[in-house]
Amino acid sequence: MSLLPAALIDGVMYAAWLFLVAVGLTLIYGVMKILNMAHGSLYTIGAYTAITLVTQWLAGGSEPLFSYVLLIVAAVITGVVLGIIIEYGLLRHFYREEPVVLLLMTYAVFLILEDAVKLIWGVEPYVAYEPYGLLGNFTIGTLSYPNYSFVIVGAAILSGVALALFLKFTRYGKLLRAVIHDQEVSKAIGINVQRYFLYTFIVGAMLAALGGALTAPTISVAPGMGVDVIVLAFAVVVIGGLGSLPGAALGALIVGLVRSFAVHYWPEVELFSIYAVMAIVLAVRPKGLFAAAEPRKI
DSSP states (O other): OTTHHHHHHHHHHHHHHHHHHHHHHHHHHHHHOOOOTTHHHHHHHHHHHHHHHHHHHHHTTOOGGGHHHHHHHHHHHHHHHHHIIIIIHTGGGGTTSOHHHHHHHHHHHHHHHHHHHHHHHOSSOBOOOHHHHHTOEEEETTEEEETHHHHHHHHHHHHHHHHHHHHHHSHHHHHHHHHHHOHHHHHHTTOOHHHHHHHHHHHHHHHHHHHHHHHGGGSOBOTTHHHHHHHHHHHHHHHHOTTOHHHHHHHHHHHHHHHHHHHHHOGGGHHHHHHHHHHHHHHHOTTOTTOOOOOOOO
16 A cells, blocks of 8 residues: 555656647647657657757756756747648648558658657767756655656646647637538638648647657657657557547546556556556447547538
């Protein structure tokens, strides 16, 4: 029983990180119906960009607190630049093709970006722990946790709430929901669907990069780190239901808690536990827990 509080806290913190890295993936699929295999590379490049900016900033003896702003700036730069290049320069020319073609296109982009990372930053790991250690620690009973964990939890909550409020209460959010439900009717009433596709992909790329940027101070940033992320992100969105924002949140919480309890009580099955949960959920709900109803055209 002494492990229970630690397992619960670790599970919630891990779930927040999972949601942060998966929400962009589920947003892009929900609007564009594209399984973006390049999501992991966007996460990786966001981490590398953040490490580069923070390292250069701190090397000049500048104010360390501003490094937190640089993490967000890195995510914005990565998302906007790569989002425009990938969607406007590549994907929009293949929307009339079968979904598997777009899937393969994003996988090709993933392979290209993985090699681009090695060409630009090399293969040696990068570290910049200052933003992580600057905030200190907090204690709950006998347990000690870094305050930086609150940054990731807060970013995850803020991202989810902001997206939900945008989709439900703003004019552009309602138009985007129309695009999600029926692209043909949206075009017929004058909505520029391609423009919404571009904006959606940019926001999704920014969220992926934000996950990488906020994670960068807590790890050694190295090539290939996006591979594990894309696998976990797919597990989260598949459990929750592809394209569902509440599903991504619930999927992240389930995966986070299951993994945490496995680590604390049965470490040998940590990796297996995630896929076991995914298999059980899909056996009961093949399209996920919050799968959106598909319109039937007559």
